Amino acid sequence: MFDTIKKFLPILLSLLFVIACGGFDGPQSTFDTHGPVAKEQADLFYLILWAGMVVLVAVELAIIYIYIKFRRKKNSTRIPSQTHGNTKLEIMWTILPAIFLAIVSVPVLSAIWTIGTPPKNPDVVVNVHGHQYWFEFEYQDLDVVTANELHIPVGKKILINLYSNNVLHSFWIPKIAGKTDIIPNQGNYMWIQGDDVGMYYGQCAEFCGESHALMRFRVVVDTDEDFRAWISHQKSEAFVPNDPLEKSGYDIFMSSKAGCGGCHMINGSKKAKGKIGPNLTHFGSRQHMAAGILENNQVNLRNWIRNPDMIKPGNIMSGQAAVYMDPNKSLTESEVIALASYLQSLK
Amino acid sequence: MTTIPFKLPLNIKLYRPVSPTGVWGWLTTVDHKKIGVLYGVTAFIMFLTGGIEAMLIRTQLIAPELKIIAPEVYNQLFTMHATTMIFLAIMPLSAAFFNFIIPLQIGARDVAFPRLNAFSYWAFLAGALIMKSSWFLGGSPNAGWFGYAPITTATFNPGNGIDFWIIGLQVLGVASLAASFNFIVTIINLRAPGMTMMRLPLFTWMTFITAILLILAFPVITVALIELMLDRTFDFNFFNTKAGANPILWQHLFWIFGHPEVYILILPAMGIVSEVLPTFSRKPIFGYPAMVLAASFIAFMGWLVWSHHMFTTGLGPIANSVFTLTTMLIAIPTGVKMFNWLGTMWGGDIDFKTPTLFAVGFMSMFLIGGISGVMHSFSASDYQQQDTYFIVAHIHYVLFGGSIFGIFAGIYYWFPKITGRMYDEKLGKLNFWIMFIGQNLTFFPMHWVGMQGMPRRIFTYDSGMGWAFWNGFETIAAYAIAFGVLIFVINMIKSWTGGKKAGDDPWDGRTLEWSIPSPPPVYNFRDIPIVKSLDDFWHTKQKSSNSNTKVKSKTKVSDIHLPQPSYWPLLVAVGLTIAGFGIIYNLVFTGIGIGIMLITVCAWSFEPVNEPDSH
Structure with missing residues (x-):
């Protein structure tokens, strides 16, 4: 039985490897790159991967050869020659890896400087604020604040400043750039560039609490034109809706009973001035909600408003908002529907 | 009396x-032998609890968007799994071998400070109980085994879990420090006449280096833990970001401890492999001085690489370049060890018994972990791997395929000496193959999933991410590992209670522990041996097999002074x-x-x- 296993094991393992490497690239694949930073990182990875493969195969083959060639025959009493070493051989296998490593270190060091040096004149500067458990994007020079969907113009160098006033997070867009940690009281930064128009996945990569797994975001790479249009739309203020359902949602939102405005900002409104939660001025124009984990539609939105803790355990809103803390102030089903309609009207 | x-x-x-x-x-x-058994059995029970935690984690990840385990509990599980395996399983399992084997290998009657040795064990047990009792006293620590500030501070983590972690680790630190001083003094002072430092068996050498690493590394984590304890218990502001603290301080302190800690986990296993391979190949270790030097160099370099755990924290290109180079440098002495093991087996007459299989399994798995280690020493591309399943794959190749396989090799190898009985060879081999295959099927796909962008420490993932198939696959393979461990447990219980009598020297051993009865008498050596060379016992056997004259001991057992x-x-x-x-x-x-x-x-x-x- 063991012999059968032994025979098939290497085949099985190499088969597994081939299957694994031939798999399809998912939305957060680091192999399917769409920006210069991720590209450089993937190239470097392939370099060391193949170099490592050579060493791996050579040594594993040596192990298998030894296994076959030098195994004890039954009842063998052979005493092998008692060699204690071989100085020449030992010097060789100390020096050769050193030379090998010296050679591969050249492209690494150059990549460290390319990736680690931010552009002197970035086209756009975005301040990213990590929260528990969502991302806030602040375009400082353009006077725009949004959440969870980052828009950038294609082919431009973007400087990202990373801030947190709570715990650690890490900002990561696998197809565009590797991650950089967000650390309170330490202004970290990174630069990114998206080379192809499209929507890309991002995720928080440093453990940040109960719902760390649900702290995601999207990056939308727009054409220059679309990006400018998006910015000017984001700068516009929200209006009081005309539709009666949406209007009643607006009233609940602004009421002191619900108190939504204490944490959420809606530009143009006098009551919604909060800065704790996401800015909702153009919430309806976002494709996803709750930090990139759900599609932005009526059903999901109602579920979220009804009981956010079911969707994202440990979120601050369900732990602090009166409508979730005080049973006397709970939202009725019609209030939930009205609020959802109002929020989606905020295009 | x-x-x-x-x-x-x-x-x-x-x-x-x-x-x-x-x-x-x-x-x-x-008695160092009884303490060794206590260490071994306690640590193995801890290993099983850590395994149960791992199985729960894998079960939650078997399919996307599952709700089997609540997120808060999941976070406690992965924190406790790592803490348990590192501090309550691998370290004390190594300590079990230090206790049982070192005095026997150097020809001593006991360790230098026998009562301190007992205290080390009881303090370890205390630390383990404090840590594990958190499950029953309101929740375990939930911030990961490296507990990055500020999520461990009272502001973000008001429960008791982190306190259990802080106190448990400090008590475990006391245990480790006491044991390490004891072993350094023992190895320096209690060697038998003629046992010079360069005649020490390699396992003893690795223990010696590990103990030095421990007494230098644990004070650093203790400083960090005391600072955090003062923050949480007495409202100090070491990590209070509202008061202006930069929490990166924690990471530096943690990893200045944490990287040497990695070598604390692997060096004893390397020592075991360096005992097993020569014995079963009937050859001396290849390049003994190089092995000692390489381990010393690894231990020294272990202090110069801590920031490779922090490449993404914004240290800047200069620091990242330096730590990239120092990390790559470690590959050289590690390679030397690997090649010397191959050299040891080359031309040998190798008996592939269970210990040999585990030792060779160690080599082939540790190699994969070592290569992926060099891969993420490349800080620029590590930005994509940091905090993903690629890292999870790497640590399990070095700690499970490495340390645990080494420890299992040691358990099988010394089982006849410790218990006086033989383990079941068939079950042993079955145990190896199931664990070996299970380990590869569980952890190899994690490389791929990690490069597909799956972060570690997430309690769930979406079905559209392309991670579902491999996660399900890994979970089933992980159950196979659990099955392998079950076979091991059955083998141990069955063989300990009813195995065949092993005899003093079942493997034709090379080191002194095989020259005395199994299990060894309380006093170990009736006459303290006189050592004339490396592998002295083996050479003595080679000479005396012709003359066949056994010298009768003149020492009266009742005269032997024992602690x-x-x-x-x-x-x-x-x-x-x-x-x-x-x-x-x-x-x-x-x-x-x-x-x-x-x-x-x-x-x-x-x-x-x-x-x-x-x-």
Whole structure:
């Protein structure tokens, strides 16, 4: 039985490897790159991967050869020659890896400087604020604040400043750039560039609490034109809706009973001035909600408003908002529907 | 035997236990072999609990968007899994071998400080109980095994879990420090005549280096833990970001400890492999001086690479370049070890018994972990791998495929010496193949999933991410590992109770522990051996097989002076436990615990010696 296993094991393992490497690239694949930073990182990875493969195969083959060639025959009493070493051989296998490593270190060091040096004149500067458990994007020079969907113009160098006033997070867009940690009281930064128009996945990569797994975001790479249009739309203020359902949602939102405005900002409104939660001025124009984990539609939105803790355990809103803390102030089903309609009207 | 009471000024008489048996025998023992068994059995139970935690984690990840385990519990599970495996399983399992094997390998009757040795074990048990009791006392630590500030501070983590973690680790640190000093002194001072440092068996050498790493590394984490404890218990501001703290301080302190810790976990396993391969190949270790030098160099370089755990924290290109280069440098001595093991086996007459299989399994798995280690020493591309499953794959190749396989090799190898009985070879081999295949099927796909962007420490993932198939696959393979461990447990219980008698030297061993009976008598060596070369016992056997003259011992067993049992190590550890729980619940108990410790340490110092009858 063991012999059968032994025979098939290497085949099985190499088969597994081939299957694994031939798999399809998912939305957060680091192999399917769409920006210069991720590209450089993937190239470097392939370099060391193949170099490592050579060493791996050579040594594993040596192990298998030894296994076959030098195994004890039954009842063998052979005493092998008692060699204690071989100085020449030992010097060789100390020096050769050193030379090998010296050679591969050249492209690494150059990549460290390319990736680690931010552009002197970035086209756009975005301040990213990590929260528990969502991302806030602040375009400082353009006077725009949004959440969870980052828009950038294609082919431009973007400087990202990373801030947190709570715990650690890490900002990561696998197809565009590797991650950089967000650390309170330490202004970290990174630069990114998206080379192809499209929507890309991002995720928080440093453990940040109960719902760390649900702290995601999207990056939308727009054409220059679309990006400018998006910015000017984001700068516009929200209006009081005309539709009666949406209007009643607006009233609940602004009421002191619900108190939504204490944490959420809606530009143009006098009551919604909060800065704790996401800015909702153009919430309806976002494709996803709750930090990139759900599609932005009526059903999901109602579920979220009804009981956010079911969707994202440990979120601050369900732990602090009166409508979730005080049973006397709970939202009725019609209030939930009205609020959802109002929020989606905020295009 | 008569007992001489010692008189304290207060006219209290102190007695010393007189070689008791049964439960008291175990509670008061100072015999390094019994302590070794206690360490081994306790640590193995901890290994099983850590395994159960791992199975729960894998079960939650078997399919996307599952809700089997609540996120908060999941976060506690992965924190406890890593903490358990590192501090409560691998380290004390290595310590079990240090205890049982080192005095036998250097030709000593016991360790240098037998009572301190007992205390190390009881303090380890106290730390383990404090850590594990958190499951039943309101929730375990939930911030990951490296507990990055500020999520561990009271502001973001008001529960008790982190306190259990802080106190448990500090108590474990006390245990590790006491044990390490003990082993350094033992190895330097208690070597048999002629056993020079360059004739030490390699396992003893690796233990020596590990102990030095430990006494240098643990103070660093202790500083960090005390700072965090002061923050949480007394409102200090070391990691309070609202008061301007930069929490990166924690990461530097943690990893200056944490990287040497990685070598603390792997060096003993390397030592075991360096014992197993020569014995079963019937050849001396290839390049002995190079092996010692390489390990020393690895241990030294372990202090110069800590920031490779922090490449993404914004240290800047200069720091990242330096730490990239120092990390790559470690590949050289590690390669030397790998090649020397191959050299040891080359041309040998290798008996592929279970220990050999585990040792060769160690080599082939550790190699994969080593290569992926060099891969993420490339800081620029590590930005994509940091905090993903690629790293999870890497650590499991080095710690499971590496350390645990090495430890299993050691258990099978020394099982006949420790118990006097033979393990079941068939079950042993079955155990190896299931674990070996299970380990590869579980952890290899994690490389791929990690490069597909799956972060570690997430309790769920979406079905659209392309991670579902491999996660399900990994979970099923992980169950296979659990099955392999079950076979191991069955083998151990069956063989310990009813295995064939092993004899003194079943493997045709090379080192001194095989020259004495199995299990060894209390006094180990009737006559302290005189060592003339490396692998002295093997050479003696080669010579004497012609002449066949066994020298009869002139030493009378009753004349052998042995350390005597003591109550105090256990009682000091009880004081330590009470003091520890006091910090979590009520400082009054800390006072009581410290009081108990002071009194018992004094009693320990004044403990009388029982006079042997015949003098």
